[in-house]
Amino acid sequence: MPAERSLDRIDRAILAELQHDGRLTNQRLAEKVALSPSACLARVKRLEAAGVIRGYTARVAPSALGLPVTVFAELTLATHDLRRVRAVEVALRAMPEVVEALQVSGSYDYLVRFVVSDMDRWSVLADSLFDGDLPLQKIVTVVMMKEIKSGGMLPMDTGALP
Structure with a gap:
């Protein structure tokens, strides 16, 4: 999925929400992007497997x-x-x-x-x-x-x- 065009509007919405708060629960993320929790989780897993989501970290001062x-x-x-x-x-x-x-x-x-x-x-x-x-x-x-x-x-x- 390296090509930019393979990310649809919902993928981009998921990425925007996770960039803002990587600690969102799947339930809350699904609500924010208007998906069922199972569909949302499947998309997140696909984005992780494709290397689009590279990890989750805490920003420390x-x-x-x-x-x-x-x-x-x-x-x-x-x-x-x-x-x-x-x-x-x-x-x-x-x-x-x-x-x-x-x-x-x-x-x-x-x-x-x-x-x-x-x-x-x-x-x-x-x-x-x-x-x-x-x-x-x-x-x-x-x-x-x-x-x-x-x-x-x-x-x-x-x-x-x-």
Whole structure:
């Protein structure tokens, strides 16, 4: 079901409701999208099996865990040898401070979001990225000053679709 067109209006309504509140009971979700509970559950299971629904999580405030500093780092590689590129990706996946890592096009190779306790911790992490066998040429960082919007809810235009 990767094709956008395979999601009908009801699927999109289900996705919109679950993005807003992933803890909805099937009964309440069915009421909100005007389906029977069994039909609603079947659709949710189909969306999960197809990988459209990738999971259910709780959004935790980093500052509540003593991680008030968010750093966005643009990583530029010195080489694009596949073995060494994979080593960078393995290293990023293994770092608990990395909450998001994206390979991107443009003037750098990866955009990575780190959450850390303070700038001293970020400095240690940045230094560790240059130590060892990782083919990093440059790291450019931006420190988040204030969160304006987060949550990553995707737009669901349920009215214009079949």
